[in-house]
Amino acid sequence: xxxxxxxxxxxxxxxxxxxxxxxxxxxxxxxxxxxxxxxxxxxxxxxxxxxxxxxxxxxxxxxxxxxxxxxxxxxxxxxxxxxxxxxxxxxxxxxxxxxxxxxxxxxxxxxxxxxx
Numbered sequence: 001x002x003x004x005x006x007x008x009x010x011x012x013x014x015x016x017x018x019x020x021x022x023x024x025x026x027x028x029x030x031x032x033x034x035x036x037x038x039x040x041x042x043x044x045x046x047x048x049x050x051x052x053x054x055x056x057x058x059x060x061x062x063x064x065x066x067x068x069x070x071x072x073x074x075x076x077x078x079x080x081x082x083x084x085x086x087x088x089x090x091x092x093x094x095x096x097x098x099x100x101x102x103x104x105x106x107x108x109x110x111x112x113x114x115x116x
Contacts (some may be wrong), residue, residue, distance in 0.1 A: 004039035013046040017097040059108035071096040
């Protein structure tokens with residue numbers, strides 16, 4: 001939709017980074033949410049601190065593309081809810097770790113501190 005939103009939650013604010021998923025499943029080489037979503041906005045919420053980032057997706061993609069080599073790559077092990085055998089139990093997402101202080105300086109980002 002014109003005003004669609006992608007919602008992501010994170011519980012690891014202590015890392016100081018935001019994880020932007022480039023591949024949702026490395027084994028199948030499927031696009032991650034940054035490039036797959038048709039949403040105009042991403043709401044990225046840190047559950048442990050109540051910090052919400054509102055990101056304008058077209059500008060985020062442009063910025064990530066321009067600066068991709070500046071950010072560390074991270075592979076995350078995920079457990080499937082349903083799996084056929086032990087070899088199918090896990091899959092790996094791949095993304096970039098973007099320092100929150102740097103993200104907060106960008107014009108396409110709004111930060112809100114939500115009260116409990």
